[in-house]
Amino acid sequence: MAQHVAPPAATTPVVPAKLPLKVIASWAAFFGILMLVLLYFVGAEQGAVSVFSGAEVHEWVHDARHLLGFPCH
Structure with missing residues (x-):
């Protein structure tokens, strides 16, 4: 029995979303x-x-x- 290998499908690169520094700083201040x-x-x-x-x-x-x-007691 022969096995057939399908060619890889064309994929587009995944680009991560960039968060503005102001958003990161506000969340860091909140959690701090x-x-x-x-x-x-x-x-x-x-x-x-x-x-x-x-x-x-x-x-x-x-x-x-x-x-x-x-220490507490």
């Missing part, structure tokens, strides 16, 4: 600020520098503190 806020709540929201009174925030991020190496 978001990460700083999350780092604050995980690492420093307790004691003298707390924004919220009580221990609710501490309890929500307690395991994340230990996972990231922040």
Whole structure:
């Protein structure tokens, strides 16, 4: 039994879309600020520098503190 190989079809090169630097910078700033806020709540929201009174925030991020190496008790 003979096998037939079809010739490769003509393909056009795929050109990736270029994002403007302004779009990349705005998303980078957004995620940077978001990460700083999350780092604050995980690492420093307790004691003298707390924004919220009580221990609710501490309890929500307690395991994340230990996972990231922040002391909490």
